[in-house]
Amino acid sequence: MSTSDTDIDPEFRPIFENRVRFAETDLQGVVFYGEYFTFQDEAVSEFFRQIDYGYEQMERDGWQVHVANTELNYRDAAEFGDELVNEIRVAEIGTASITFEYRITRSADEQVLADGTVTHVAVDLETGETRPIPDAFREAVAAFQGGLEASD
């Protein structure tokens, strides 16, 4: 349940920019579709850094995140040397999971290349079991994003 309309749909934020590496292309001359998950993951990592609750803090607090699901739709192809902008927004925080919407755009013409989602689940470092997301993390997200859609 969202606490207000503005919470439901936070804006996409450019969070990670990268230039297509030669090694990321394949023999079709474009970025291999699996490479986009590396970009998506860097967008999430950078999000954690920007809310000031990165992997080191998770470790200190006894948890980490595992990817439970991801999906991408491919709209257009990126070529070697293209400058790309990766954007994410938190779509939903459940008891133990966080779902990001993700979008990657070519800078030159603002063409969306791919969009989709990735869901991370909180896992206890000691037991390896799913665990609730700490309030401190929730608050860091909310403070950064100015409101979130909550779910149960």
Place this chain on the structure above:
Amino acid sequence: MSTSDTDIDPEFRPIFENRVRFAETDLQGVVFYGEYFTFQDEAVSEFFRQIDYGYEQMERDGWQVHVANTELNYRDAAEFGDELVNEIRVAEIGTASITFEYRITRSADEQVLADGTVTHVAVDLETGETRPIPDAFREAVAAFQGGLEASD
């Protein structure tokens, strides 16, 4: 519409086996989630080889495939050295697209590690536009798989 019950749900076929490479692991000690798309893609490539209509034949016939969508659910983590079995089945062939269901399992205990789908779209090599899938390819899939669910 499927032409018979057996068409609707062809069995998963083991089609590509691989052993987890050191380079495929990440600092959590398991295979990075994006790597599974490389495995998924090899499963599709091997499927094309086994139906005897590989990328070379596509090129001769003036088309290639682009990934339009992919989704994976992660069930368990693969570790360095684990032997994995990749299985696929054609879930649907549309006018211009083919959707595979995909599953990857750890050999030692038959635990499913991830499952999901990938949809490829046929693209004309000259125009770069979406085009119908050639009948010869359709027939090769049908002959290999013993029936398919058709869609419009």
Place this chain on the structure above:
Amino acid sequence: MSTSDTDIDPEFRPIFENRVRFAETDLQGVVFYGEYFTFQDEAVSEFFRQIDYGYEQMERDGWQVHVANTELNYRDAAEFGDELVNEIRVAEIGTASITFEYRITRSADEQVLADGTVTHVAVDLETGETRPIPDAFREAVAAFQGGLEASD
């Protein structure tokens, strides 16, 4: 033959910066040794861009480069999130080859992580055979770097 002492040993130039991606780490918690070649390659690509003779120009002029040899010495390990600086300098341009010295440093403490070389050979796009490096490329390198060590 070098034209002056200062030509023999052009300074290293920072040419490509990157932050260690999660996917680039391995289960030892550091960047996999093979990943450094992706960084090295981006340093070379950026060098070609900066001398204003990139891959597109090579293609227009009917040639491309293939890697013939590479070597790296590893001094220290990069960790997830580390900010890295990649530096190169042209060590030698032969009739058909160009050798770069390469060095990658962690920004935080200026520790060299790896250093070595990579040699590219000019290949004719039509014949696939080794061919002389065009004078226009040589001149672009010389202009950028302020002199080069020549070899026969």
Place this chain on the structure above:
Amino acid sequence: MSTSDTDIDPEFRPIFENRVRFAETDLQGVVFYGEYFTFQDEAVSEFFRQIDYGYEQMERDGWQVHVANTELNYRDAAEFGDELVNEIRVAEIGTASITFEYRITRSADEQVLADGTVTHVAVDLETGETRPIPDAFREAVAAFQGGLEASD
């Protein structure tokens, strides 16, 4: 010092076979030069498995290996779908290091694609410092390979 002539130059042993993955190619239509280090590393990992002293045993014995140097010469290019054979032999075991000679060949025509070396250094798991290679490892290598060139 070698104990006999046959010790100095043990034969190359095919130790790891792989088929070129689509994701391993680049826009030149061949395997990216950095990918060969993933293959090289798998050859080394498989060597450790075959001498029955793998990474798990190292960990139990309190050490691991870090790559200190690697070099490859590229002779010919591998294409998508090519079947490759990776061969290694131990060239030298020092007090704290082990150097492998490595060669990768295309099965279809036995063309060597790349050859070179990789040197691993033994590192203490607790201190992170270089340490002598345990005798048990040395003996496992010698038993497997039928003699080794020793160095000081």
